[in-house]
Amino acid sequence: xxxxxxxxRSGGWSRRRFLTAGAVAGAGAVAAVAADHVLQGSLRxxxxxxxxxxxxxxxxxxxxFGRQTVSFDGPVQAGVTIQPQAxxxxxxxxxxxxxxxxxxxxxxxxxxxxxxxxxxxVAPLGDSEPELATVxxxxxxxxxxxxxxxxxxxxESFVPGWLRPLPTFGIDRLRDEWSGGDLVVEVASDDxxxxxxxxxxxxxxxxxxxxxxxxxxxxRHAYGxxxxxxxxxxxxxxxxxxxxxxPGTDDFAxxxxxxxxxxxxxxxxxxxxxxMDLDTWDDIDRVGREAAVGRRLATGAPLTGxxxxxxxxxxxxxxxxxxxxxxxxxxxxxxSENRRERIFRRSANYEVMDQHGRPESGQIFMSYQADxxxxxxxxxxRLDELDMLNEWTTPIGSAVFAxxxxxxxxxxxxxxxx
Amino acid sequence: xxxFRMTRFAVTMTAxxxxxxxxxxxxxxxxxxxxxxxxxxxxxxxxxxxxxxxVWAKAxxxxxxxxxxxxxxxxxxxxxxxxxxSSDEATEMQLHETVMGDDGSMKMQEKGGGFTIEPGATLTLxxxxxHLMYMELTAPLQAGADSTVTLTFSDNSTLxxxxxxxxxxxxxxxxxxxxxxxxxDGHDDHEHDHDSDGHTHDH
Ligand code: HEM
Ligand SMILES: [Cu+2]
Numbered sequence: 001x002x003x004x005x006x007x008x009r010s011g012g013w014s015r016r017r018f019l020t021a022g023a024v025a026g027a028g029a030v031a032a033v034a035a036d037h038v039l040q041g042s043l044r045x046x047x048x049x050x051x052x053x054x055x056x057x058x059x060x061x062x063x064x065f066g067r068q069t070v071s072f073d074g075p076v077q078a079g080v081t082i083q084p085q086a087x088x089x090x091x092x093x094x095x096x097x098x099x100x101x102x103x104x105x106x107x108x109x110x111x112x113x114x115x116x117x118x119x120x121x122v123a124p125l126g127d128s129e130p131e132l133a134t135v136x137x138x139x140x141x142x143x144x145x146x147x148x149x150x151x152x153x154x155x156e157s158f159v160p161g162w163l164r165p166l167p168t169f170g171i172d173r174l175r176d177e178w179s180g181g182d183l184v185v186e187v188a189s190d191d192x193x194x195x196x197x198x199x200x201x202x203x204x205x206x207x208x209x210x211x212x213x214x215x216x217x218x219x220r221h222a223y224g225x226x227x228x229x230x231x232x233x234x235x236x237x238x239x240x241x242x243x244x245x246x247p248g249t250d251d252f253a254x255x256x257x258x259x260x261x262x263x264x265x266x267x268x269x270x271x272x273x274x275x276m277d278l279d280t281w282d283d284i285d286r287v288g289r290e291a292a293v294g295r296r297l298a299t300g301a302p303l304t305g306x307x308x309x310x311x312x313x314x315x316x317x318x319x320x321x322x323x324x325x326x327x328x329x330x331x332x333x334x335x336s337e338n339r340r341e342r343i344f345r346r347s348a349n350y351e352v353m354d355q356h357g358r359p360e361s362g363q364i365f366m367s368y369q370a371d372x373x374x375x376x377x378x379x380x381x382r383l384d385e386l387d388m389l390n391e392w393t394t395p396i397g398s399a400v401f402a403x404x405x406x407x408x409x410x411x412x413x414x415x416x417x418x
Numbered sequence: 419x420x421x422f423r424m425t426r427f428a429v430t431m432t433a434x435x436x437x438x439x440x441x442x443x444x445x446x447x448x449x450x451x452x453x454x455x456x457x458x459x460x461x462x463x464x465x466x467x468x469x470x471x472x473v474w475a476k477a478x479x480x481x482x483x484x485x486x487x488x489x490x491x492x493x494x495x496x497x498x499x500x501x502x503x504s505s506d507e508a509t510e511m512q513l514h515e516t517v518m519g520d521d522g523s524m525k526m527q528e529k530g531g532g533f534t535i536e537p538g539a540t541l542t543l544x545x546x547x548x549h550l551m552y553m554e555l556t557a558p559l560q561a562g563a564d565s566t567v568t569l570t571f572s573d574n575s576t577l578x579x580x581x582x583x584x585x586x587x588x589x590x591x592x593x594x595x596x597x598x599x600x601x602x603d604g605h606d607d608h609e610h611d612h613d614s615d616g617h618t619h620d621h
Binding site: 103105106107108109110113124125126128204205206207208209 | 472474476477487560561562563581582584585586587588
């Protein structure tokens with residue numbers, strides 16, 4: 001019998017857990033929301049604030065979430081654990097040639113100050129469009145680093161052994177312009193304007209130290225379109241993200257969060273830009289599509305079950321003796337008997353137009369794991385050997401980063417490097 | 419966000435908003451500070467009455483001009499007047515105001531008589547307005563570092579202001595030197611607008 005990875009039944013995503021008190025029910029929330037408005041110079045009355053707090057605590061479909069914030073401070077960067085927002089921009093940078101240890105300290109200080117302000121909905125100092133900072137809508141700014149940055153800041157001995165490009169896979173058609181980088185900043189929000197402003201601000205802030213290498217934008221369902229904790233649908237129409245460690249659990253800490261030295265509280269991020277060929281996928285009927293993953297399109301349930309989080313039965317066979325969940329299916333191939341070989345997936349859809357307006361669609365696959373070499377690579381190897389989905393998917397970009405540990409209210413991202 | 423004495427209220431409020439457990443033993447290298455010089459006398463000096471918030475300076479290369487911004491609040495009960503500003507990072511610093519020139523363009527010039535702040539009032543130093551001007555940097559102002567300047571008040575008390583250096587592209591007001599002053603300091607290679615005497619903030 002296959003292993004039983006923890007899924008979201010035991011807790012589920014909870015954005016509330018990571019929000020400021022503004023989203024927590026109760027009298028304290030009213031005060032906190034009011035305080036938030038004081039901080040932001042808002043003229044909203046206490047009554048309005050109270051109404052907002054009440055709405056936030058209920059299941060109100062018309063709630064206003066623009067001012068809701070996610071706390072920057074904490075042992076793990078919030079962007080790793082928060083329920084994925086509707087919009088995300090991943091920005092990879094190359095350090096300028098002259099960067100030394102002191103310059104990296106300045107870089108970290110700029111990123112920390114910007115992230116902390118922007119996530120609070122407060123314009124960073126010198127922001128020339130400060131009004132755009134005041135509606136963060138769950139904005140998170142998450143920082144990760146590549147080997148070169150660590151080497152310059154702290155020396156070779158600080159570079160984790162796994163922090164290097166992934167091995168080459170047969171399915172890869174990687175392009176340089178979507179791969180690598182010395183620094184990654186993920187800016188994500190449930191409001192596209194907030195995301196765009198934060199991305200621009202950060203890029204400008206660090207322009208003397210780091211230049212953009214690539215940027216990729218991803219999207220998911222808008223906030224409020226589905227109940228909290230719903231897995232997103234990808235552009236193949238599949239429910240994507242079902243089997244995943246649950247933030248806040250011991251299992252999550254075990255699978256995702258590093259305990260090693262300066263990186264304790266950090267993790268690794270694997271980014272794969274994967275094209276999805278919607279035209280050839282169109283040729284496949286629903287039975288074939290469901291077989292390709294081993295799950296039903298309507299519910300996300302395994303072919304052997306009825307609801308999304310039912311445990312698949314990989315041994316169940318049909319009248320002809322074939323397994324109900326095909327051996328070539330993505331789910332079957334992606335699941336390992338070794339519980340260590342698990343990852344935390346947090347992908348987003350992408351769609352870009354070429355100069356003729358023809359869309360290219362795909363997925364920005366993002367996975368977090370304590371060690372990509374022992375956790376991600378074996379899964380990708382198996383999928384490389386056999387996975388029905390490979391028929392319609394092509395990896396065109398690849399990068400690995402060390403996501404920095406979080407820090408406290410007076411702390412600086414990357415402080416353990418110095 | 420710079421945390422000065424006066425922001426204690428705001429800082430307390432912020433702390434109340436945090437829900438995630440916090441790490442201990444984090445360094446405090448990103449907080450800007452105001453250092454108050456110790457005075458022997460028990461009377462309150464002008465510098466003692468002033469609190470600063472959101473202090474920052476514009477990144478610029480060595481030799482260029484730059485400016486520091488922020489908010490200065492007079493929490494005392496006497497009027498205070500800033501008469502001069504200096505820094506180790508510039509050959510000279512000036513108190514600047516920005517005014518509309520005859521041709522409609524914005525020009526900055528030395529503020530005659532200095533900056534006066536009434537009790538309870540706040541002086542806002544901002545791009546396109548009043549600011550503390552580095553006339554010629556002796557070292558680059560590097561983004562992510564701190565810059566420190568010293569304000570001198572009319573009672574000779576002093577206040578050190580320190581804030582983050584940030585990238586900023588605006589604040590290109592033309593500098594019109596006071597006719598009484600001689601600035602033979604080799605700025606001629608800098609950006610000029612129509613006025614051949616004018617300097618602009620470089621970055
Ligand atoms: C465009 C590319 C991909 C698509 C469309 C895709 C889609 C899916 C779908 C629909 C599921 C089932 C629902 C779920 O548990 O989320 C799934 C599961 C999974 N996928 Fe992918 N996936 C892609 C790429 C990858 C890659 C590159 C990896 C890792 C190398 C991966 C690893 C996994 C894992 C570990 C599971 C859970 C398997 C289990 O049930 O234990 N996927 N994926
Ligand atoms: Cu000036």
